[in-house]
Amino acid sequence: MKRDPDCIFCKIVEGAIPSFKLFENDATLAFMDINPLNDGHCLVIAKPHHPDLFDLPPALLAEVALSLARVARAVRDELAPEGLNLLQANGRAAAQSVPHFHIHVVPRRMNDGASLNWTPRPGDMKAIGQLAERIRARIG
Ligand code: AMP
Numbered sequence: 001m002k003r004d005p006d007c008i009f010c011k012i013v014e015g016a017i018p019s020f021k022l023f024e025n026d027a028t029l030a031f032m033d034i035n036p037l038n039d040g041h042c043l044v045i046a047k048p049h050h051p052d053l054f055d056l057p058p059a060l061l062a063e064v065a066l067s068l069a070r071v072a073r074a075v076r077d078e079l080a081p082e083g084l085n086l087l088q089a090n091g092r093a094a095a096q097s098v099p100h101f102h103i104h105v106v107p108r109r110m111n112d113g114a115s116l117n118w119t120p121r122p123g124d125m126k127a128i129g130q131l132a133e134r135i136r137a138r139i140g
Contacts, residue, residue, distance in 0.1 A: 081107030
């Protein structure tokens with residue numbers, strides 16, 4: 001399994017540093033975030049060390065998604081939040097602080113003050129259409 005000796009999440013996977021584990025299987029691990037945005041904030045990670053989405057094999061992303069679905073339902077059933085965000089950061093510009101692939105599960109309440117929401121403003125439809133064409137061509 002790929003690992004990085006300096007990675008804090010690899011150390012959690014190995015049990016070298018403690019965590020509040022929620023769920024584990026061969027491919028994935030879920031544990032509580034120790035700097036929670038809201039009560040119940042937790043993380044679902046791939047066990048092998050892949051820094052970001054682009055390094056992560058798609059089949060492993062699917063494994064993370066299956067674990068995520070279980071964990072998010074448990075969080076919902078226990079905390080009954082009014083909403084829930086899944087957040088996933090890739091790169092410093094996206095505010096990724098731990099370069100080991102993970103997805104945040106963040107329970108939300110109305111007016112909880114979390115600054116994740118933005119005000120939608122209508123885009124330039126011509127530019128949106130042109131970008132869609134360019135991205136579509138790359139998906140193939
Ligand atoms: P990100 O900024 O998207 O890379 O998220 C990394 C998350 O990992 C942050 O929300 C941190 O609070 C969390 N975190 C960092 N170290 C630990 C740790 N030892 N145990 C649990 N969560 C951690």
